[in-house]
Amino acid sequence: MSLTPQEQLKKFLETSKDILILIPENPSADAVGSAWALYYFLEKNNINPTIAFSNHLSVKFDFLPRPTRMLTEISGARDFVLSFNTTRNKIMQIRQEEKEGRFNILVTPEKGAIDPRDFSFILAKFKYDLVVVLDSPDLENLGKIYLNNTDLFFEVPIVNIDHRSGNDNFGQINLVDITASSVSEILANFFETFYAASLNENIATCLMTGLIGATESFQKKNTTPKALSLAATLMNRGADQQTIIRWLYKTQSLSILKLWGRAMAKINLEKEAHIAWAEISVEDFVQSRATPADLPLILDKLEENYGEGRLFMLVYNDTPQTSIALLKASDNKHIQKIYLQIDGDIIHGFLRIKIDSSDTAAVGRKMTEEIKKILTADLFPEQEK
Numbered sequence: 001m002s003l004t005p006q007e008q009l010k011k012f013l014e015t016s017k018d019i020l021i022l023i024p025e026n027p028s029a030d031a032v033g034s035a036w037a038l039y040y041f042l043e044k045n046n047i048n049p050t051i052a053f054s055n056h057l058s059v060k061f062d063f064l065p066r067p068t069r070m071l072t073e074i075s076g077a078r079d080f081v082l083s084f085n086t087t088r089n090k091i092m093q094i095r096q097e098e099k100e101g102r103f104n105i106l107v108t109p110e111k112g113a114i115d116p117r118d119f120s121f122i123l124a125k126f127k128y129d130l131v132v133v134l135d136s137p138d139l140e141n142l143g144k145i146y147l148n149n150t151d152l153f154f155e156v157p158i159v160n161i162d163h164r165s166g167n168d169n170f171g172q173i174n175l176v177d178i179t180a181s182s183v184s185e186i187l188a189n190f191f192e193t194f195y196a197a198s199l200n201e202n203i204a205t206c207l208m209t210g211l212i213g214a215t216e217s218f219q220k221k222n223t224t225p226k227a228l229s230l231a232a233t234l235m236n237r238g239a240d241q242q243t244i245i246r247w248l249y250k251t252q253s254l255s256i257l258k259l260w261g262r263a264m265a266k267i268n269l270e271k272e273a274h275i276a277w278a279e280i281s282v283e284d285f286v287q288s289r290a291t292p293a294d295l296p297l298i299l300d301k302l303e304e305n306y307g308e309g310r311l312f313m314l315v316y317n318d319t320p321q322t323s324i325a326l327l328k329a330s331d332n333k334h335i336q337k338i339y340l341q342i343d344g345d346i347i348h349g350f351l352r353i354k355i356d357s358s359d360t361a362a363v364g365r366k367m368t369e370e371i372k373k374i375l376t377a378d379l380f381p382e383q384e385k
Helices: 005-014 030-046 149-155 185-194 201-215 225-236 240-251 254-264 282-288 292-304 332-341 358-374
Strands: 018-022 048-052 078-082 093-098 100-109 119-126 130-134 158-162 174-178 268-270 275-280 309-317 321-327 345-347 349-357
Touching: 005 174, 005 185, 005 254, 018 100, 030 048, 030 130, 030 185, 030 201, 048 332, 093 185, 119 149, 158 185, 174 282, 185 225, 201 225, 240 282, 254 275, 254 282, 254 292, 268 358, 275 321, 275 358, 282 309, 292 321, 309 358, 321 332, 332 349, 349 358
Parallel strands: 018 048, 018 130, 130 158, 158 174, 275 309
Antiparallel strands: 078 119, 093 100, 268 275, 309 321, 321 349, 345 349
8 A cells, every 4th residue: 555645754754864955045934934844843853954045034034943054055965985995905094284275185005006096986975865845846946056956856865845736746755735725734734643742832833934924814815724723723832823923024124114115106017917016216215215135025025915926026226327127036937037038147036137228117118028028938828829
């Protein structure tokens, strides 16, 4: 009798000691809540967890206890082995030195000279027994964590946990439930089924954060009866719903709120293409006392408040002669496609494009049309038929 994905995951956890948890670039509340919950669950069960994601973390998650093992890039995950065949000649001594920008290993043989043919170079196994990918429809959404470590995903078993119908099922175990509101709901159900005693206040708070973020405090259409039932269970375990809501939705600085208000007053909605964009003027920055560094938060808020949106853009002047278009997408694939067609820089999951024009309105309209052309198949699939 074959095991269910839940039972397979339980079996993997029982035989793993080091587990790598991966979440997408620019992680959502669901990704953060579920990753933090899994981290503390594994730690509680004497498994060594590490979280990695190639992006910044919003200050709105500062109320959650911060995991100690967090990476923005995977380094030291495997050793490089210098192997020496000692059947003909033994090694008597090994020394090391670093000089003039080189690291040297000095090997003294038992007899004569060393035959170079006795040396070989071996890549050791990765130190992780298991990779758990949360809230990602595919591996590309992990950004540079995936691009810079592709070998990892071929050599270490992957558990893929998601709730999207378009998930690529890229794992050896695919715990994908399209009837669930969120990854946090899937994990909470898994814990309740097999490890109910492990659901302490800390883990419950993390899971509740993911649930609230994914359902916009249980207001979105994806709120399921199961999600509401699990929320009640998590509150009984100590999760403070009001504190979570206050941090996720109400702890913005006055400058951010002022800039957000000014952006919303000038919002342009391309409803058919699911694109939302706005100009941000020098006056907007002056009056709100905000800076361009605050714009990623404004894009986050725009995405949170325009649930049907797929692409979000802010346009502002960086010099009197030039403008910047800052883009974010609900699916990182869109950003990658635009990046391949238009020169720009991807920074922390946001695409920054510089344009030689001071007219932000004209830049916004032109960029919108360019985006529509590049993403025709994604935004207007009926036109491809």
